[in-house]
């Protein structure tokens with residue numbers, strides 16, 4: 001059997017065609033992304049690497065609908081993201097994308113469980129009476145169930161990032177996008193967080209992570225290198241089916 005390359009509708013989970021982003025500056029235009037084509041299937045864990053300024057964050061922000069492309073199109077889990085506007089885009093993002101950031105971005109006055117429930121509250125994706133139970137399940141999945149009723153400040157950096165990953169999964173998004181998710185963690189903690197992403201991808205989710213640290217991309221199934229806003233290298237490093245040792 002070949003690795004899962006498509007979702008049930010027969011489309012890649014992430015599809016970008018001619019994707020470009022330029023910024024107008026007084027001194028002339030800056031091309032952050034020069035028109036890239038990309039297909040990512042369910043079960044892939046993609047590490048996007050490249051030098052500073054190569055366009056990694058721009059790519060992630062376009063895929064997440066945080067930024068708008070100036071050229072090309074994005075179809076994510078079947079939705080043509082480039083056509084969505086304003087509140088449509090925000091609602092789509094809340095349901096279809098899980099975002100993980102370098103500095104966790106947990107709300108400091110909410111408990112860990114309340115942070116995880118927040119996307120469900122905002123998008124009304126699960127009945128209110130089920131949200132806490134779901135948050136606890138997710139915290140169990142990421143290995144910090146016992147921290148549920150603490151404030152984020154009582155957790156270590158690695159635990160806070162696990163909480164942020166649980167929050168990113170709250171609405172069962174098909175795609176997880178992570179921008180330098182280990183940038184604020186020591187190397188052992190980084191490895192354990194990346195193992196978690198690898199397991200999530202092996203479970204059929206699609207994970208795309210931007211990282212400065214090429215070495216960390218060994219956890220991924222595929223490494224895409226950007227240079228000057230273009231894909232300079234695209235290597236599948238591990239079969240999707242192979243996943244990770246459990």
Ligand SMILES: Nc1ncnc2c1ncn2[C@@H]1O[C@H](COP(=O)(O)OP(=O)(O)OP(=O)(O)O)[C@@H](O)[C@H]1O
Pocket residue numbers: 023030031032033050051052053054055056057058059212
């Ligand atoms: N808002 C903006 N206005 C003007 N230029 C921008 C803007 N955002 C990004 N750029 C430019 O686009 C290019 C790509 O930036 P981007 O942040 O995507 O790179 P990156 O690979 O993520 O870099 P880093 O690893 O340093 O975060 C760079 O030349 C950058 O200066």
